[in-house]
Amino acid sequence: MEQHKRIVIKIGSSSLTNRQGLLDEPRMSALVQGIASLFEKGWQPVLVSSGAVAAGLGHLGWHRASLTMPERQAAAAVGQGLLMEKYNELFLTKGIKVGQILLTKEDLADRRRYINARNTLNALLNRGVLPIVNENDTVAFAEIRFGDNDTLSALVAGLVEAELLIILTDIDGLYSSDPRKDPAAKLIPVVRQVDEKIVQAAGGSGSPVGTGGMRTKLVAARIAARSGIRTVVTSAAHPENIIDIAAGKPAGTSFEPAANYLKSRKQWIAFGSVPRGTVMVDAGAARAITKDHKSLLAVGVVRVKGNFPAGSVVSVVDEQGQELARGISNLSAEDLRLVLKNPRWGQEVINRDWLVCERSFAYVNC
Ligand SMILES: Nc1ncnc2c1ncn2[C@@H]1O[C@H](COP(=O)(O)OP(=O)(O)O)[C@@H](O)[C@H]1O
Numbered sequence: 001m002e003q004h005k006r007i008v009i010k011i012g013s014s015s016l017t018n019r020q021g022l023l024d025e026p027r028m029s030a031l032v033q034g035i036a037s038l039f040e041k042g043w044q045p046v047l048v049s050s051g052a053v054a055a056g057l058g059h060l061g062w063h064r065a066s067l068t069m070p071e072r073q074a075a076a077a078v079g080q081g082l083l084m085e086k087y088n089e090l091f092l093t094k095g096i097k098v099g100q101i102l103l104t105k106e107d108l109a110d111r112r113r114y115i116n117a118r119n120t121l122n123a124l125l126n127r128g129v130l131p132i133v134n135e136n137d138t139v140a141f142a143e144i145r146f147g148d149n150d151t152l153s154a155l156v157a158g159l160v161e162a163e164l165l166i167i168l169t170d171i172d173g174l175y176s177s178d179p180r181k182d183p184a185a186k187l188i189p190v191v192r193q194v195d196e197k198i199v200q201a202a203g204g205s206g207s208p209v210g211t212g213g214m215r216t217k218l219v220a221a222r223i224a225a226r227s228g229i230r231t232v233v234t235s236a237a238h239p240e241n242i243i244d245i246a247a248g249k250p251a252g253t254s255f256e257p258a259a260n261y262l263k264s265r266k267q268w269i270a271f272g273s274v275p276r277g278t279v280m281v282d283a284g285a286a287r288a289i290t291k292d293h294k295s296l297l298a299v300g301v302v303r304v305k306g307n308f309p310a311g312s313v314v315s316v317v318d319e320q321g322q323e324l325a326r327g328i329s330n331l332s333a334e335d336l337r338l339v340l341k342n343p344r345w346g347q348e349v350i351n352r353d354w355l356v357c358e359r360s361f362a363y364v365n366c
């Protein structure tokens with residue numbers, strides 16, 4: 001079967017709601033037009049749509065500032081229904097059927113659920129149905145929350161092996177500093193690497209309904225780049241133009257994919273999983289895994305923290321507690337402690353094929 005090119009489009013709350021806090025129908029229609037053109041050109045698109053909380057608040061006439069977390073989640077329960085109702089109606093006018101996928105961080109942290117989500121997305125995409133993804137706001141809280149759909153959209157892009165991630169927002173790209181505060185700020189058209197200098201430029205959200213601002217878009221662009229995916233951050237003012245962006249026309253800020261990007265399983269270790277324990281290693285082992293691309297052997301392990309079963313993702317730290325890598329442990333914490341007490345130094349703890357190394361606040365091949 002011919003493999004279609006996949007693309008993820010993320011649109012933010014501020015771009016989907018109008019001044020009254022209600023769904024912005026003309027904007028949504030233009031987005032639907034853009035996505036319909038992608039279908040016509042043979043793309044398999046995924047839409048990551050925010051807006052549940054904002055649309056719910058507008059509909060209910062509630063004011064964000066005075067709301068508790070459960071009340072915001074309640075607003076999302078109402079708004080998510082409204083969003084899907086409107087998308088369904090608009091996409092059907094183009095003959096496109098849609099399916100709703102609501103995810104939490106925990107869903108993607110669990111390898112089996114991650115694969116299940118991938119299978120469902122593939123089933124929808126291969127049958128020409130448009131998946132519309134959002135965070136499952138009604139149940140996601142605190143540590144199981146992404147909190148921003150930018151990060152979620154980058155993980156989804158990796159999950160479906162997209163070629164391109166387009167983040168549509170209320171500004172036309174990344175500026176040298178927040179243009180709402182600095183009138184001299186300049187648009188940066190291409191970013192080859194999301195390094196600390198670039199991250200310094202990015203501030204938080206500029207609108208009352210947005211979450212994370214440019215900062216979380218950079219987190220997303222970094223995850224996408226290290227998953228081999230290009231990201232374009234651009235204005236949502238004319239979403240019908242996404243077809244031109246997909247065809248390679250420059251727009252907003254383009255973040256280039258990394259040359260040495262992580263393949264699917266390592267993407268999950270790096271960006272999806274949540275470590276279940278910590279393995280502290282000495283300087284020799286640190287060098288072996290980060291510089292010499294070796295597997296981690298028991299001889300270099302100093303201490304084990306946590307109680308994890310074999311096959312868990314663990315964080316590998318140096319003797320100062322600084323994270324060096326993440327990987328899947330061959331041994332349970334209990335067995336690993338046993339090996340350390342009764343030295344079997346050649347015992348492999350993490351195979352190099354299951355290791356990713358930390359570099360500038362993200363992960364790369366070791
Ligand atoms: N360096 C920067 N360049 C561009 N925008 C920035 C920058 N720093 C902060 N921002 C803010 O990020 C906002 C976009 O993020 P956000 O409000 O979360 O939108 P969305 O709802 O689309 O996710 C912009 O409106 C802008 O005020």
Ligand SMILES: N[C@@H](CCC(=O)OP(=O)(O)O)C(=O)O
Pocket residue numbers: 011012013014049050051052053054076134135137147148149150209210211212213
């Ligand atoms: N899941 C939330 C959106 C969270 C979020 O990332 O918002 P945004 O910064 O507008 O993309 C919602 O649907 O309201």
